[in-house]
Amino acid sequence: MTLADRTRQPTAVRRLLLLVLLPPFALSAAALPPEQEAFWRTLRALCGQAFAGKVVESTSATDAAFAGETLVMHLRACGEDEIRIPFHVGANRSRTWVLTRTASGLRLKHDHRHEDGAEDKVTQYGGDTATPGNATRQDFPADKFTAELIPAAKTNVWSLLLSPGKTFSYRLVREAEGRRFRVEFDLTQPVAAPPAPWGHR
Numbered sequence: 001m002t003l004a005d006r007t008r009q010p011t012a013v014r015r016l017l018l019l020v021l022l023p024p025f026a027l028s029a030a031a032l033p034p035e036q037e038a039f040w041r042t043l044r045a046l047c048g049q050a051f052a053g054k055v056v057e058s059t060s061a062t063d064a065a066f067a068g069e070t071l072v073m074h075l076r077a078c079g080e081d082e083i084r085i086p087f088h089v090g091a092n093r094s095r096t097w098v099l100t101r102t103a104s105g106l107r108l109k110h111d112h113r114h115e116d117g118a119e120d121k122v123t124q125y126g127g128d129t130a131t132p133g134n135a136t137r138q139d140f141p142a143d144k145f146t147a148e149l150i151p152a153a154k155t156n157v158w159s160l161l162l163s164p165g166k167t168f169s170y171r172l173v174r175e176a177e178g179r180r181f182r183v184e185f186d187l188t189q190p191v192a193a194p195p196a197p198w199g200h201r
Contacts, residue, residue: 117199
């Protein structure tokens with residue numbers, strides 16, 4: 001064995017040990033800052049459960065469709081790199097929030113479907129985190145795709161907020177119009193899982 005071989009051996013051994021000791025999740029999922037990793041794991045731990053919510057903040061008449069409706073979020077599918085959360089508004093099953101791990105952080109997208117499963121013309125909008133945030137809150141400023149699809153939404157910032165064991169909130173702020181919307185879900189009282197969102201089995 002040459003000197004070079006002996007020098008490389010400890011590194012090779014360390015790499016082998018890492019492959020053996022690291023859990024599969026750490027090997028396949030994108031690495032996240034500690035704050036986002038903690039947020040992701042807390043949210044993912046709720047997988048399979050559904051929770052009822054209510055609108056606690058609204059400044060736009062366009063949000064009137066939520067009034068009087070039963071609001072339910074369902075953490076329906078939780079993969080290593082993606083969490084899909086259908087958001088049911090009464091009998092309307094068109095909305096799914098899609099949270100994804102990326103090479104630079106977390107991404108939130110809105111998947112909108114028609115009852116026949118076809119994508120709505122306004123869908124897949126959202127954005128990526130610009131900062132690590134913290135273990136209980138992640139913010140998603142509107143991305144370029146969103147600004148082009150919905151010009152009025154170019155200043156949107158969506159937020160997901162977690163109070164472990166208490167509440168989960170989805171929030172929208174549009175500073176250009178002073179718009180605020182927030183729906184809060186009670187994590188202390190799981191409810192029956194709703195039917196699949198439109199376009200999904």
